[in-house]
Amino acid sequence: MYFSDLGLIALILGLGFALYTVVVAVLGAQRKLPQLISSARRSLLVVTFFVLLASLALIASFLTHDFGVIYVAQHSSLAMPLYFTAAAFYGGQEGSLLYWALMLSLFSALFVMTSRRAPAALVPYVMATLMVIEAFFLLVLATVSNPFVRSAVTPADGAGLNPLLMDPGMLVHPPMLLMGYMSFSIPFAFAVAALATGRLNSEWLRSIRRWMLAAWTIQSIGLILGAWWAYHVLGWGGYWGWDPVENAALLPWLTATAFLHSTMVQERRGMLKVWNLVLVMLSFALSIFGTFEVRSGIISSVHSFAYSDIGSYFLVFLAIIIAFSSILLFVRLPQLRPDQDFDSIVSREGVFLLNNFLLLGMTFATLWGTLFPLISAFLFHQTMTVGAPFYNQVMAPLIIVLMLAMGVGPLLAWRRTSSNALWRNMSVPVIGTALCAVILPFFGVLDIAANIGFSICSFTIVAILYELWRGARVRHSHGEAYPVALFMLFKRYRQRYGGYIVHLGLALLVIGIIGSHYFQVQQDALLKAGQEMNAAGYRFVFLGNIDRKDVDSETITSQIQIWHNGQSLGYIYPGRLVYKNFPSQPVSLIPIQTFGATDFYVLQGSPPTTAGEALIRIFVNPLVPFVWWGGVMMVLGGIICWWPDRRKQVKQRVQTTNESALVAPVEEKEAVR
Structure with a gap:
């Protein structure tokens, strides 16, 4: 028996157990039979085992140079180094889909092993949703995109990997980006579970937040690595060319970023409930769209594969996801009324809403530019492409306003901010911005657009540093040294201050983009x-x-x-x-x-x-x-936000009066202004 035979058998068995998990999990939840839910948990772990076995079988086929497997012959050769031979596992369409399925099964198993932290009523529906997605990928792998198909004649050597992939970036960028696409599956599964059960309180939102943070961070790593790869391999002097496949990877990142901001409004004020569910569903749908775009080959790109019938399968699956999610959302609309209304536009939630509109505007512009060649071919029978100038003209003002909102947001209170408090909080960043605008021409920055961009980035940086200093100053007034005070801010309020690190990183990244562009x-x-x-x-x-x-x-x-x-x-x-x-x-x-x-x-x-x-x-x-420094800082901030807080809730309930005075000190003081 060949390794390829073992891999195909494992795929078929994994598909069978995935379908079994879906049925048993839903039946167990509907009939309230814990035995069935336990069986579904074990079955999901069995799916993980078989997908892992299939993946190892494909890797073994590469390492043993089994060129009788068509996929192995197409993507490896005897002269390739061992590490590239193993990495060729995800170097083509079939292998990348298997890698996608492998990561989904591993993340699903991780969810099962940590599911005690999730609301019990949601767990079976989360498992069922994940296994529906897994079953789709395994069905595609077992039929139209089988990596284990053998040829009638075994060649003496293979063709080798695409030259652009024969680079150390091959070992990190594709697996991170594919993992990023996949990781939006679990937030989506939580959203479906919450809608299916009607448990739409803040419990599901708390459960989903860390999974979405993980997905956002992984996708951020994939995007930064992709830019770095393009910069040092493709030879055109840049790191981002608005290629359709680059765009597809950016789309779910934008909507996930919007969700991570608007979810704070729901947690704090009980608003934007429908909006947040839509963003979760949209992020997953766009991740499937990205996978579809590359694998179908319908859009021309240096990254995409040749045209394949597999695109129709993904298109149907994407349509089913959108239709099913929309129906669930429509049915639950009466339960999704906001608890409160906006009190003032000049408030933190007002800036978060503006932030969301800007991110969705960027998403739409990027999606429109990506799909325009297909739309023009369908309507006008000629393919018209959209180049970098379109994206630069549309995205540049949106990014600049977004940077400004990032700087203003931390300086505003929830509900409303008085004019006196607004000026007092913004005076230092405004002065810093004015100084930057005046000084830059003496350093050769004579372009007005570049000066505006640099000045607004400086406003954001000064505003965040000012906010960090104010928080550390309050803790220092209670007897902590400034380094300790700053460390404690990050330790105790990871999401807030980790978010500031992300914003600082994005500001540095935008400075790098402005400098290299102009x-x-x-x-x-x-x-x-x-x-x-x-x-x-x-x-x-x-x-x-x-x-x-x-x-x-x-x-x-x-x-x-x-x-x-x-x-x-x-x-x-x-x-x-x-x-x-x-x-x-x-x-x-x-x-x-x-x-x-x-x-x-x-x-x-x-x-x-x-x-x-x-x-x-x-x-x-x-x-x-600055692009790479900013990217690293953004990833670091994402990890800080995601990092679990091991403090027990009992400790939080018995904090002293002095300690409670330190809890988000600046925010609490602003809230009463």
Whole structure:
């Protein structure tokens, strides 16, 4: 028996147990039979076992070079390193779907093992919903997208992995992004369970929040890694090109971000109940849409697979999800009336609502631009594409207003904020912004749009730092040293202050985007050995080309020495790598040198024709490191928000009067103004 036979059997058995779990979980909940619910729990764990077994069978097929499996022959070769051979598991359509199903089964098992923390009435419906999703993926894998199909003739070697995937980023970006798509399944399952049972109080919201935080953080990591991969592999000098597949990954992140803000309004004021359910459902629907878009191949992208009939399966599944969710929501509308009304637009909940409108506006604009080629082809019988200028013109003002709202929000109280309190809280950030706007032109920032963008980012940064300082100052007044006070703020109020870290990270990321967008410089020069080109005060001296041939590839690199102020800063080697099996898909080798907050991005503009000359292209990318620093800070903030609070509720009930004075000190004082 081949490993592929074992994998196919495991898929079929996993599908059977997934369907059994759905039936038994619902029956157990409807008839209030705990034995059936316990059986459903065990059955879900069995599904996890079989999906894990199928995944291991596929990995074993790769590691043993079983080229009789068509998928293995298409995505690996004998010359590939072991780690890329194993990573080829998710390098194609069939394997990536199996990875999706594997992560869903593991997360479902994690939910079952921690389900005592969730409302008991919701648990069986959450399991049933998750297993419906799992059953869909296993059905697709067992039929139209089977990774274990064998060919009649076993080739001696495989074609190898796509050259763009032969990169260390392959080991981290695709699995994180696919896991991000998948992780929106559990919040969706909670929403369905709450609607199905009618238990729509704050209990389900508390249960869902940490799962959504986990999904948001995982998707954030996937997006940042994707931008980093594009930056150092694709060779066009940028990190985000508004590619349809990039857009699809951004969509559920935007709606999940909106949910994480509006859920605080529901927890605090009992409002936006319908809105929050819609955002959860929309996040999951968009994650399925993203999976559908890549796997169907209906939209042209450097990331997507070839056209496949699998798209129709995902389209039908997506339609069923939207229809079923909408019906459930409509039936429960009478139970979703808000507990309170908005008292004032000038309040924290007012800013959160504006925040949601902006994020949904960005979602719609991105979705429209992504789908417009299909819409134009259907209506006008010609494919019209939407380029980066459209997204930049639409998204830039939305992002700037969003940044402004992020800075204003922490300075406002719940319910309403008096004009005196508003001015008192905003005076320091406004002064900081004015100083920034005045100083920037002296540093060469003469573009008005760039100046506005930098100034608003500075407003947000100063406002958040001011809020952190005020909180630490209150704790310091009760006898804590400032470092201890700041640490205790993060320890005791993780969601609030972790959110501030996320906002600081986003502000840094936007600063990086503004700098690289407005001030990027590109220089090209055809150089002969000994000639040089200058960029931003640095000299790049071309010394010649080096041609190295391996068994399965050829690498041509250009040796360049960098000089600054008469001193040599070392050598860099931009080049091109061509694999024998993919002669028409050369891979750029791009050395990126960072000096201060500026990247020097160097590559060969075209393959050298002789050993003594090369077309060298240099991008000077100011502030791009801020993109990566901001991304890391956002992920760190997400982890802080998600990190479980181990304090017992008993401790919270017996806090002293002095301690209660420290609880969210600034917020409580503002609330009575």
